[in-house]
Amino acid sequence: MFTDLILFRYGGAFQPRCTSLQEYIASEWRENGQHDGLDAVIMAIANGSRRVQQHVQQAALGDAYGSTGQTNFQGEIVQHLDKVTSDIFVEVLRQSGHVAAIGCEEIERPVIVEGDVADGYIVMMDPLDGSSNIDVGVSIGSIFGIWQKKPGETVNDDSLLRPGNQQVAAAYVVYGSSTVLVLATRNNVYGFTLDSASGSFVLTHPNIKIPENCPYYSTNEGNYKVLDRPTQEAITLLRNKYSQRYVGSLVADFHRNLLKGGIFAYPADQTRKDGRLRLMYEANPLGFVAEQAGGAASTGHERIMDIVPQQLHQRTPLILGNKDVVEATVSVIKGG
Ligand code: AHM
Numbered sequence: 560m561f562t563d564l565i566l567f568r569y570g571g572a573f574q575p576r577c578t579s580l581q582e583y584i585a586s587e588w589r590e591n592g593q594h595d596g597l598d599a600v601i602m603a604i605a606n607g608s609r610r611v612q613q614h615v616q617q618a619a620l621g622d623a624y625g626s627t628g629q630t631n632f633q634g635e636i637v638q639h640l641d642k643v644t645s646d647i648f649v650e651v652l653r654q655s656g657h658v659a660a661i662g663c664e665e666i667e668r669p670v671i672v673e674g675d676v677a678d679g680y681i682v683m684m685d686p687l688d689g690s691s692n693i694d695v696g697v698s699i700g701s702i703f704g705i706w707q708k709k710p711g712e713t714v715n716d717d718s719l720l721r722p723g724n725q726q727v728a729a730a731y732v733v734y735g736s737s738t739v740l741v742l743a744t745r746n747n748v749y750g751f752t753l754d755s756a757s758g759s760f761v762l763t764h765p766n767i768k769i770p771e772n773c774p775y776y777s778t779n780e781g782n783y784k785v786l787d788r789p790t791q792e793a794i795t796l797l798r799n800k801y802s803q804r805y806v807g808s809l810v811a812d813f814h815r816n817l818l819k820g821g822i823f824a825y826p827a828d829q830t831r832k833d834g835r836l837r838l839m840y841e842a843n844p845l846g847f848v849a850e851q852a853g854g855a856a857s858t859g860h861e862r863i864m865d866i867v868p869q870q871l872h873q874r875t876p877l878i879l880g881n882k883d884v885v886e887a888t889v890s891v892i893k894g895g
């Protein structure tokens with residue numbers, strides 16, 4: 560049953576709108592008989608993110624800000640909300656009955672789900688991206704890349720090491736002035752906003768395409784001094800042409816650039832030879848979303864989605880956003 564009935568302004572008049580994420584999936588996917596079980600995975604992500612959104616909203620009141628005092632296997636300080644969100648998404652994805660394995664930024668080894676998951680998916684996730692912004696009321700997010708298990712495959716640790724071009728879907732949720740879930744499949748990119756009254760994600764951004772105009776570039780300018788000369792040149796060109804917007808939460812920076820036009824760049828530098836961001840649960844999912852919306856994702860030397868991964872938590876340089884601008888930037892980084 561769908562009880563979503565909200566009013567939205569369309570063509571100067573208020574019209575009822577009642578397309579929820581669940582309804583969209585039912586009409587777009589089930590009728591075609593495609594993606595068996597993927598609907599359950601997406602709804603698990605939606606359910607998890609609804610719970611996460613409540614934790615994010617209530618964290619200060621519940622004294623849940625700050626770190627757990629622990630350092631994770633990546634040498635990073637674990638925030639309370641990192642742990643809470645990781646636990647929530649592992650739980651809901653397991654319960655979906657269609658997830659065979661989970662790779663997670665907060666968990667060193669893959670979570671292999673026991674039992675026969677026939678129509679299984681492999682989900683890679685960053686449960687709470689933008690850790691430095693958790694305690695200061697700035698937008699943060701969750702990121703998911705989804706691969707289909709190979710037919711008859713018994714999933715093990717190596718099953719997770721697949722290139723981004725084999726993803727069947729990707730999604731992210733941004734917890735900002737509103738909570739928005741963006742879902743990309745091989746057909747399109749759709750955005751849904753959480754209606755806090757009904758608890759439903761309501762279709763608000765149909766068929767997203769990155770605008771051709773590119774007003775923004777997003778990069779950590781503090782790293783300029785440790786870039787190599789061609790990358791400095793590329794950043795200087797962006798600086799001279801576009802306005803800078805840098806939240807410091809990848810999801811938030813990407814979401815703005817997806818809707819408004821823009822390029823995000825976290826290139827390799829002298830202190831981060833492999834870049835800063837993670838391939839499997841940051842670059843690949845957002846690269847997939849960008850490409851489906853007409854954009855591009857590159858390391859500065861090759862397409863992100865073509866990288867054959869060697870490790871679950873490997874890092875990568877990332878140049879992401881408007882296709883033309885990514886291509887021009889890459890050409891300068893390559894020294895062309
Ligand atoms: P996290 O996954 O631990 O939060 O780290 C990733 C974040 C991204 O959201 C953001 O783009 C980047 O780190 C910011 O890094 P920096 O502070 O070096 O600019």
Ligand code: MG
Nearest residue numbers: 685688689841
């Ligand atoms: Mg992250």
